Amino acid sequence: MSAKIDYKEIKKLVQFMEEKKLSHFELEIEGLKVKISRNPSPLPPPESPPVPQEPEESEGNESVEPQEAEPEKGKNNLIFITSPMVGTFYLAPDPSSSPFVEVGDPVEKNQTLCIIEAMKLMNEIESEIEGVLEEIYAENGKPVEYGQKLFAIKPLS
Amino acid sequence: MEIGAKIVQVKSCLSTNDMAKDLALSGEKEGTVVISEEQTQGKGTKGRSWYSARKKGLYLSVVLYPPHPDISLLPLVAGLAVSDAVFSSLGIRISLKWPNDLVWKGKKLGGILCESAYSGNRVNYAVLGIGLNLSHGMDDFPEEIRDQAVSLKLISKEEPDEKALLGNLWQALSHWYGEFVHGKGDRIISAYQEISVLSPGKKVTLDTDRGEISGIYRGISPQGGLILESGGEEKTYFSAEIKAVKGSKKEG
Numbered sequence: 001m002s003a004k005i006d007y008k009e010i011k012k013l014v015q016f017m018e019e020k021k022l023s024h025f026e027l028e029i030e031g032l033k034v035k036i037s038r039n040p041s042p043l044p045p046p047e048s049p050p051v052p053q054e055p056e057e058s059e060g061n062e063s064v065e066p067q068e069a070e071p072e073k074g075k076n077n078l079i080f081i082t083s084p085m086v087g088t089f090y091l092a093p094d095p096s097s098s099p100f101v102e103v104g105d106p107v108e109k110n111q112t113l114c115i116i117e118a119m120k121l122m123n124e125i126e127s128e129i130e131g132v133l134e135e136i137y138a139e140n141g142k143p144v145e146y147g148q149k150l151f152a153i154k155p156l157s
Numbered sequence: 158m159e160i161g162a163k164i165v166q167v168k169s170c171l172s173t174n175d176m177a178k179d180l181a182l183s184g185e186k187e188g189t190v191v192i193s194e195e196q197t198q199g200k201g202t203k204g205r206s207w208y209s210a211r212k213k214g215l216y217l218s219v220v221l222y223p224p225h226p227d228i229s230l231l232p233l234v235a236g237l238a239v240s241d242a243v244f245s246s247l248g249i250r251i252s253l254k255w256p257n258d259l260v261w262k263g264k265k266l267g268g269i270l271c272e273s274a275y276s277g278n279r280v281n282y283a284v285l286g287i288g289l290n291l292s293h294g295m296d297d298f299p300e301e302i303r304d305q306a307v308s309l310k311l312i313s314k315e316e317p318d319e320k321a322l323l324g325n326l327w328q329a330l331s332h333w334y335g336e337f338v339h340g341k342g343d344r345i346i347s348a349y350q351e352i353s354v355l356s357p358g359k360k361v362t363l364d365t366d367r368g369e370i371s372g373i374y375r376g377i378s379p380q381g382g383l384i385l386e387s388g389g390e391e392k393t394y395f396s397a398e399i400k401a402v403k404g405s406k407k408e409g
Contacts, residue, residue, distance in 0.1 A: 081277060082277075082278065084226050084227075084275050084277075084278045084280070085226075085229060085395075086229075086380070086382070086395045087395050088366045110276065112274070117396050118229050118381075118382075118396055119229055119232045119233070119255075119257065119382070119395060119396075120232055120257040120269070120270060120271070121228065121229060121231060121271040121272070121273065121283075122270070122271070122272045122273070123228075123272070123273045123274070123275055124272070124273065124275070125275050125277075126274055126275060126276050126277075126281070127276075128276050128277040141366060142366060143366050143367070143395075
Protein backbone atom coordinates (compact mmCIF):
# COMPACT_ATOMS: atom_id res chain seq x y z
CA MET A 1 0.00 0.00 0.00
CA SER A 2 1.24 3.46 -0.78
CA ALA A 3 1.68 6.09 1.91
CA LYS A 4 -0.92 8.76 2.51
CA ILE A 5 -0.60 12.38 3.43
CA ASP A 6 -3.35 14.63 4.68
CA TYR A 7 -3.98 18.32 4.51
CA LYS A 8 -2.70 18.96 8.04
CA GLU A 9 0.64 17.41 7.22
CA ILE A 10 0.94 19.45 4.04
CA LYS A 11 0.15 22.57 6.06
CA LYS A 12 2.91 21.64 8.50
CA LEU A 13 5.36 21.21 5.64
CA VAL A 14 4.42 24.59 4.24
CA GLN A 15 4.89 26.22 7.67
CA PHE A 16 8.26 24.52 7.95
CA MET A 17 9.23 25.90 4.55
CA GLU A 18 8.14 29.38 5.58
CA GLU A 19 10.16 29.22 8.78
CA LYS A 20 13.24 28.06 6.94
CA LYS A 21 12.55 30.37 3.99
CA LEU A 22 12.72 27.48 1.55
CA SER A 23 11.36 27.92 -1.95
CA HIS A 24 11.34 24.29 -2.97
CA PHE A 25 10.77 21.03 -1.14
CA GLU A 26 10.51 17.43 -2.30
CA LEU A 27 9.66 14.35 -0.31
CA GLU A 28 9.33 10.74 -1.40
CA ILE A 29 8.08 7.94 0.87
CA GLU A 30 6.94 4.53 -0.31
CA GLY A 31 6.00 5.64 -3.79
CA LEU A 32 4.26 8.82 -2.62
CA LYS A 33 5.83 11.95 -3.98
CA VAL A 34 5.21 15.42 -2.61
CA LYS A 35 6.58 18.49 -4.33
CA ILE A 36 5.96 21.95 -2.91
CA SER A 37 7.26 25.19 -4.31
CA ARG A 38 6.53 28.63 -2.97
CA ASN A 39 7.33 32.19 -3.91
CA PRO A 40 7.68 34.30 -0.79
CA SER A 41 4.87 36.83 -0.75
CA PRO A 42 6.40 40.31 -1.13
CA LEU A 43 3.35 42.20 0.18
CA PRO A 44 0.53 41.47 2.59
CA PRO A 45 -2.72 40.65 0.79
CA PRO A 46 -4.80 43.68 -0.16
CA GLU A 47 -7.57 44.72 2.24
CA SER A 48 -10.11 45.67 -0.42
CA PRO A 49 -12.47 42.96 -1.65
CA PRO A 50 -11.14 41.21 -4.73
CA VAL A 51 -12.66 42.13 -8.05
CA PRO A 52 -12.64 40.07 -11.25
CA GLN A 53 -9.11 40.27 -12.49
CA GLU A 54 -6.79 38.94 -15.11
CA PRO A 55 -5.35 35.57 -14.23
CA GLU A 56 -1.96 35.95 -12.70
CA GLU A 57 0.68 33.54 -11.70
CA SER A 58 0.53 32.44 -8.11
CA GLU A 59 1.72 35.01 -5.67
CA GLY A 60 2.72 33.47 -2.42
CA ASN A 61 0.67 30.51 -3.52
CA GLU A 62 1.92 27.01 -2.91
CA SER A 63 1.19 24.38 -5.48
CA VAL A 64 0.92 21.06 -3.78
CA GLU A 65 1.14 17.62 -5.33
CA PRO A 66 -0.01 14.88 -5.36
CA GLN A 67 -3.71 15.27 -6.00
CA GLU A 68 -4.78 12.36 -3.78
CA ALA A 69 -4.57 14.64 -0.77
CA GLU A 70 -7.79 16.47 -1.57
CA PRO A 71 -6.95 20.15 -1.39
CA GLU A 72 -9.61 22.43 -0.02
CA LYS A 73 -8.12 25.81 0.62
CA GLY A 74 -4.83 27.09 -0.72
CA LYS A 75 -2.67 29.69 1.00
CA ASN A 76 -4.37 32.36 -1.05
CA ASN A 77 -7.73 31.15 0.25
CA LEU A 78 -8.37 29.54 -3.09
CA ILE A 79 -11.11 26.94 -3.12
CA PHE A 80 -10.41 23.95 -5.30
CA ILE A 81 -13.15 22.05 -7.08
CA THR A 82 -12.18 18.41 -7.59
CA SER A 83 -13.71 15.72 -9.76
CA PRO A 84 -16.27 13.53 -7.95
CA MET A 85 -15.70 10.70 -10.46
CA VAL A 86 -13.66 9.21 -13.26
CA GLY A 87 -14.88 10.48 -16.63
CA THR A 88 -14.39 12.93 -19.46
CA PHE A 89 -14.22 16.64 -18.70
CA TYR A 90 -16.27 19.05 -20.84
CA LEU A 91 -16.14 22.81 -20.50
CA ALA A 92 -19.20 23.34 -22.71
CA PRO A 93 -22.64 21.66 -22.83
CA ASP A 94 -22.01 20.55 -26.43
CA PRO A 95 -19.30 21.04 -29.06
CA SER A 96 -21.02 24.05 -30.66
CA SER A 97 -21.63 26.00 -27.43
CA SER A 98 -19.35 28.45 -25.70
CA PRO A 99 -17.68 27.34 -22.45
CA PHE A 100 -19.55 27.54 -19.14
CA VAL A 101 -16.72 29.58 -17.61
CA GLU A 102 -13.37 31.13 -18.44
CA VAL A 103 -10.48 32.15 -16.23
CA GLY A 104 -11.19 35.56 -14.70
CA ASP A 105 -14.98 35.13 -14.81
CA PRO A 106 -17.02 35.92 -11.73
CA VAL A 107 -18.66 32.70 -10.52
CA GLU A 108 -21.93 32.49 -8.61
CA LYS A 109 -22.92 29.87 -6.10
CA ASN A 110 -24.53 26.88 -7.88
CA GLN A 111 -23.29 28.06 -11.26
CA THR A 112 -22.39 25.16 -13.58
CA LEU A 113 -18.64 25.05 -14.24
CA CYS A 114 -18.30 21.91 -16.36
CA ILE A 115 -19.77 18.55 -17.27
CA ILE A 116 -18.10 15.26 -16.47
CA GLU A 117 -19.38 12.37 -18.54
CA ALA A 118 -19.08 8.76 -17.43
CA MET A 119 -21.16 5.91 -18.84
CA LYS A 120 -23.13 8.53 -20.80
CA LEU A 121 -24.17 9.99 -17.49
CA MET A 122 -23.82 13.76 -17.80
CA ASN A 123 -22.81 15.28 -14.48
CA GLU A 124 -22.92 19.04 -14.13
CA ILE A 125 -20.42 20.26 -11.56
CA GLU A 126 -21.56 23.43 -9.82
CA SER A 127 -19.61 25.90 -7.76
CA GLU A 128 -20.22 25.74 -4.02
CA ILE A 129 -19.21 29.33 -3.56
CA GLU A 130 -19.31 32.80 -5.06
CA GLY A 131 -16.01 34.13 -6.31
CA VAL A 132 -13.70 34.54 -9.25
CA LEU A 133 -12.42 31.69 -11.38
CA GLU A 134 -8.66 31.71 -10.96
CA GLU A 135 -7.60 28.61 -12.79
CA ILE A 136 -8.86 25.72 -14.93
CA TYR A 137 -6.64 22.67 -14.49
CA ALA A 138 -8.36 20.10 -16.71
CA GLU A 139 -8.48 20.08 -20.49
CA ASN A 140 -11.70 20.02 -22.50
CA GLY A 141 -12.57 16.55 -23.82
CA LYS A 142 -9.85 14.84 -21.79
CA PRO A 143 -10.18 12.18 -19.11
CA VAL A 144 -10.18 13.17 -15.44
CA GLU A 145 -9.62 11.00 -12.38
CA TYR A 146 -11.48 10.87 -9.09
CA GLY A 147 -10.29 13.69 -6.85
CA GLN A 148 -8.41 15.47 -9.63
CA LYS A 149 -8.26 19.25 -9.27
CA LEU A 150 -10.49 20.90 -11.88
CA PHE A 151 -10.81 24.56 -10.89
CA ALA A 152 -9.49 27.09 -8.41
CA ILE A 153 -11.91 29.75 -7.23
CA LYS A 154 -11.06 32.81 -5.21
CA PRO A 155 -13.95 33.38 -2.82
CA LEU A 156 -15.59 36.79 -2.72
CA SER A 157 -15.66 37.15 1.04
CA MET B 158 -39.07 4.73 -2.17
CA GLU B 159 -41.55 4.15 -4.94
CA ILE B 160 -40.83 5.26 -8.47
CA GLY B 161 -43.90 6.25 -10.48
CA ALA B 162 -46.09 7.10 -7.46
CA LYS B 163 -46.49 10.53 -9.01
CA ILE B 164 -46.54 11.02 -12.77
CA VAL B 165 -46.45 14.35 -14.54
CA GLN B 166 -47.87 13.73 -18.01
CA VAL B 167 -47.46 16.32 -20.76
CA LYS B 168 -48.36 16.31 -24.44
CA SER B 169 -45.13 17.86 -25.60
CA CYS B 170 -41.92 19.22 -24.18
CA LEU B 171 -38.41 20.05 -25.27
CA SER B 172 -36.92 17.18 -23.29
CA THR B 173 -38.28 15.19 -20.33
CA ASN B 174 -34.83 15.36 -18.72
CA ASP B 175 -34.95 19.15 -18.68
CA MET B 176 -38.45 19.07 -17.17
CA ALA B 177 -37.35 16.58 -14.53
CA LYS B 178 -34.31 18.75 -13.71
CA ASP B 179 -36.58 21.76 -13.18
CA LEU B 180 -38.77 19.65 -10.90
CA ALA B 181 -35.73 18.47 -8.95
CA LEU B 182 -34.55 22.06 -8.53
CA SER B 183 -37.95 23.05 -7.16
CA GLY B 184 -37.73 20.24 -4.58
CA GLU B 185 -40.00 17.65 -6.21
CA LYS B 186 -40.13 14.41 -4.25
CA GLU B 187 -37.98 11.50 -5.28
CA GLY B 188 -39.45 9.00 -7.70
CA THR B 189 -41.66 11.46 -9.57
CA VAL B 190 -41.76 10.74 -13.31
CA VAL B 191 -42.24 13.06 -16.26
CA ILE B 192 -43.76 11.45 -19.37
CA SER B 193 -44.23 13.27 -22.63
CA GLU B 194 -46.03 12.17 -25.79
CA GLU B 195 -43.29 13.80 -27.78
CA GLN B 196 -40.03 15.64 -27.28
CA THR B 197 -39.22 18.47 -29.63
CA GLN B 198 -35.57 18.58 -28.54
CA GLY B 199 -35.07 15.08 -27.23
CA LYS B 200 -31.48 14.61 -26.16
CA GLY B 201 -29.09 11.94 -27.23
CA THR B 202 -25.55 11.75 -26.00
CA LYS B 203 -22.75 14.16 -26.99
CA GLY B 204 -25.33 16.82 -27.85
CA ARG B 205 -26.91 14.59 -30.50
CA SER B 206 -30.67 14.68 -30.80
CA TRP B 207 -32.94 11.78 -29.97
CA TYR B 208 -35.64 11.21 -32.54
CA SER B 209 -38.90 11.41 -30.56
CA ALA B 210 -41.97 10.91 -32.75
CA ARG B 211 -45.33 11.86 -31.29
CA LYS B 212 -47.14 9.04 -29.50
CA LYS B 213 -44.85 6.41 -31.01
CA GLY B 214 -42.31 6.12 -28.31
CA LEU B 215 -42.02 6.26 -24.57
CA TYR B 216 -40.15 9.33 -23.38
CA LEU B 217 -39.79 9.68 -19.66
CA SER B 218 -37.49 10.91 -16.91
CA VAL B 219 -37.33 10.08 -13.22
CA VAL B 220 -36.33 12.51 -10.45
CA LEU B 221 -33.85 10.97 -7.99
CA TYR B 222 -31.78 12.17 -5.05
CA PRO B 223 -29.03 9.55 -4.78
CA PRO B 224 -27.81 9.17 -1.20
CA HIS B 225 -24.17 8.68 -2.17
CA PRO B 226 -22.07 10.56 -4.73
CA ASP B 227 -20.90 7.56 -6.73
CA ILE B 228 -23.79 7.35 -9.16
CA SER B 229 -22.01 5.78 -12.11
CA LEU B 230 -24.23 2.69 -11.96
CA LEU B 231 -27.45 4.64 -12.63
CA PRO B 232 -27.40 4.15 -16.43
CA LEU B 233 -27.03 0.41 -15.82
CA VAL B 234 -29.90 0.49 -13.30
CA ALA B 235 -32.15 2.12 -15.90
CA GLY B 236 -31.16 -0.35 -18.63
CA LEU B 237 -31.81 -3.35 -16.39
CA ALA B 238 -35.20 -2.01 -15.33
CA VAL B 239 -36.36 -1.45 -18.92
CA SER B 240 -35.17 -4.90 -19.92
CA ASP B 241 -37.02 -6.52 -16.99
CA ALA B 242 -40.19 -4.52 -17.65
CA VAL B 243 -40.23 -5.47 -21.33
CA PHE B 244 -39.66 -9.10 -20.43
CA SER B 245 -42.49 -9.09 -17.85
CA SER B 246 -44.88 -7.42 -20.28
CA LEU B 247 -44.08 -9.09 -23.58
CA GLY B 248 -41.79 -12.02 -22.86
CA ILE B 249 -39.10 -10.43 -25.04
CA ARG B 250 -35.59 -10.23 -23.61
CA ILE B 251 -33.85 -7.13 -24.88
CA SER B 252 -30.10 -6.75 -24.55
CA LEU B 253 -28.00 -3.92 -23.19
CA LYS B 254 -25.14 -2.46 -25.11
CA TRP B 255 -22.72 -0.73 -22.77
CA PRO B 256 -23.07 1.87 -21.60
CA ASN B 257 -26.57 3.08 -22.44
CA ASP B 258 -28.21 1.43 -25.44
CA LEU B 259 -31.21 -0.87 -25.41
CA VAL B 260 -30.96 -3.26 -28.36
CA TRP B 261 -32.73 -6.20 -29.91
CA LYS B 262 -30.86 -8.39 -32.37
CA GLY B 263 -28.35 -5.64 -33.01
CA LYS B 264 -30.99 -2.98 -33.67
CA LYS B 265 -31.54 -0.03 -31.44
CA LEU B 266 -34.76 -0.13 -29.43
CA GLY B 267 -34.02 2.68 -27.03
CA GLY B 268 -31.50 4.50 -24.93
CA ILE B 269 -30.76 5.86 -21.51
CA LEU B 270 -29.57 9.38 -20.81
CA CYS B 271 -28.93 10.23 -17.18
CA GLU B 272 -27.95 13.67 -15.99
CA SER B 273 -27.02 14.95 -12.57
CA ALA B 274 -25.78 18.03 -10.78
CA TYR B 275 -23.07 18.16 -8.12
CA SER B 276 -22.25 20.93 -5.73
CA GLY B 277 -18.59 20.24 -5.24
CA ASN B 278 -18.60 16.54 -4.37
CA ARG B 279 -22.19 16.37 -3.17
CA VAL B 280 -24.82 15.16 -5.64
CA ASN B 281 -27.84 17.48 -5.66
CA TYR B 282 -30.09 15.40 -7.87
CA ALA B 283 -30.05 12.97 -10.76
CA VAL B 284 -32.55 12.51 -13.55
CA LEU B 285 -32.82 9.20 -15.25
CA GLY B 286 -34.05 9.57 -18.83
CA ILE B 287 -35.43 6.66 -20.83
CA GLY B 288 -36.39 6.65 -24.50
CA LEU B 289 -38.00 3.50 -25.86
CA ASN B 290 -39.43 2.83 -29.33
CA LEU B 291 -42.94 1.49 -28.72
CA SER B 292 -45.26 1.47 -31.68
CA HIS B 293 -43.22 2.71 -34.60
CA GLY B 294 -43.83 1.05 -37.93
CA MET B 295 -40.83 0.93 -40.27
CA ASP B 296 -42.03 4.07 -42.03
CA ASP B 297 -42.13 6.02 -38.78
CA PHE B 298 -38.34 6.02 -38.55
CA PRO B 299 -36.35 8.50 -40.60
CA GLU B 300 -34.86 6.74 -43.59
CA GLU B 301 -31.27 7.10 -42.43
CA ILE B 302 -31.85 5.08 -39.24
CA ARG B 303 -34.44 2.63 -40.61
CA ASP B 304 -32.06 -0.32 -40.93
CA GLN B 305 -30.65 0.18 -37.42
CA ALA B 306 -33.83 0.88 -35.44
CA VAL B 307 -36.64 -1.29 -34.14
CA SER B 308 -39.75 -0.87 -31.97
CA LEU B 309 -41.58 -3.18 -29.58
CA LYS B 310 -44.47 -3.30 -32.07
CA LEU B 311 -42.15 -4.38 -34.88
CA ILE B 312 -40.73 -7.12 -32.65
CA SER B 313 -43.96 -8.47 -31.16
CA LYS B 314 -46.18 -7.75 -34.20
CA GLU B 315 -48.81 -6.20 -31.97
CA GLU B 316 -49.53 -2.88 -30.35
CA PRO B 317 -47.78 -2.88 -26.95
CA ASP B 318 -49.89 -2.32 -23.84
CA GLU B 319 -48.27 0.87 -22.62
CA LYS B 320 -50.08 0.93 -19.29
CA ALA B 321 -48.98 -2.57 -18.35
CA LEU B 322 -45.45 -1.85 -19.51
CA LEU B 323 -45.27 1.30 -17.37
CA GLY B 324 -46.58 -0.56 -14.32
CA ASN B 325 -43.81 -3.13 -14.74
CA LEU B 326 -41.27 -0.41 -15.34
CA TRP B 327 -42.04 1.40 -12.05
CA GLN B 328 -41.69 -1.87 -10.22
CA ALA B 329 -38.41 -2.78 -11.91
CA LEU B 330 -36.97 0.72 -11.47
CA SER B 331 -37.91 0.75 -7.77
CA HIS B 332 -36.25 -2.65 -7.35
CA TRP B 333 -32.97 -1.86 -9.14
CA TYR B 334 -32.69 1.66 -7.74
CA GLY B 335 -33.26 0.13 -4.30
CA GLU B 336 -30.31 -2.20 -4.94
CA PHE B 337 -28.21 0.81 -5.90
CA VAL B 338 -29.24 2.78 -2.79
CA HIS B 339 -28.41 -0.19 -0.56
CA GLY B 340 -24.96 -0.62 -2.07
CA LYS B 341 -25.74 -3.84 -3.93
CA GLY B 342 -23.68 -2.82 -6.93
CA ASP B 343 -22.43 -6.38 -7.39
CA ARG B 344 -25.99 -7.58 -8.09
CA ILE B 345 -26.49 -4.78 -10.61
CA ILE B 346 -23.24 -5.63 -12.39
CA SER B 347 -23.91 -9.35 -12.55
CA ALA B 348 -27.50 -8.89 -13.80
CA TYR B 349 -26.21 -6.41 -16.36
CA GLN B 350 -23.58 -8.81 -17.65
CA GLU B 351 -26.25 -11.50 -18.08
CA ILE B 352 -28.09 -9.46 -20.67
CA SER B 353 -25.16 -7.57 -22.15
CA VAL B 354 -24.56 -7.91 -25.89
CA LEU B 355 -20.95 -8.57 -24.94
CA SER B 356 -19.67 -11.70 -23.34
CA PRO B 357 -16.18 -11.94 -21.87
CA GLY B 358 -13.55 -12.93 -24.42
CA LYS B 359 -15.13 -11.08 -27.35
CA LYS B 360 -13.00 -8.82 -29.45
CA VAL B 361 -14.25 -5.27 -29.16
CA THR B 362 -13.32 -1.93 -30.65
CA LEU B 363 -14.02 1.10 -28.49
CA ASP B 364 -14.21 4.73 -29.44
CA THR B 365 -12.66 6.46 -26.43
CA ASP B 366 -11.52 9.93 -25.48
CA ARG B 367 -8.01 8.70 -26.27
CA GLY B 368 -8.99 7.44 -29.74
CA GLU B 369 -9.99 4.01 -31.02
CA ILE B 370 -8.84 1.03 -28.99
CA SER B 371 -9.33 -2.66 -29.75
CA GLY B 372 -9.00 -5.48 -27.29
CA ILE B 373 -10.66 -8.34 -25.50
CA TYR B 374 -13.73 -7.59 -23.40
CA ARG B 375 -13.19 -8.75 -19.81
CA GLY B 376 -16.37 -7.57 -18.10
CA ILE B 377 -17.82 -4.61 -16.21
CA SER B 378 -15.97 -3.04 -13.27
CA PRO B 379 -17.66 -2.43 -9.89
CA GLN B 380 -18.15 1.22 -10.91
CA GLY B 381 -19.75 0.21 -14.22
CA GLY B 382 -16.70 0.80 -16.43
CA LEU B 383 -15.87 -1.51 -19.32
CA ILE B 384 -12.77 -3.62 -18.79
CA LEU B 385 -10.75 -4.17 -21.93
CA GLU B 386 -7.57 -6.15 -22.27
CA SER B 387 -5.24 -4.68 -24.80
CA GLY B 388 -1.54 -5.37 -25.27
CA GLY B 389 -1.55 -7.75 -22.30
CA GLU B 390 -2.90 -5.05 -19.99
CA GLU B 391 -6.37 -4.64 -18.53
CA LYS B 392 -7.81 -1.17 -18.47
CA THR B 393 -11.20 0.17 -17.41
CA TYR B 394 -13.00 2.67 -19.63
CA PHE B 395 -15.68 4.99 -18.34
CA SER B 396 -16.17 7.27 -21.30
CA ALA B 397 -16.36 5.28 -24.49
CA GLU B 398 -18.67 3.83 -27.10
CA ILE B 399 -18.62 0.36 -28.54
CA LYS B 400 -17.74 0.70 -32.19
CA ALA B 401 -17.55 -2.90 -33.27
CA VAL B 402 -17.86 -6.37 -31.83
CA LYS B 403 -16.29 -9.33 -33.55
CA GLY B 404 -17.93 -12.73 -33.45
CA SER B 405 -20.69 -11.83 -30.98
CA LYS B 406 -23.77 -13.95 -31.53
CA LYS B 407 -26.01 -11.68 -29.49
CA GLU B 408 -24.93 -8.66 -31.44
CA GLY B 409 -25.66 -10.06 -34.91
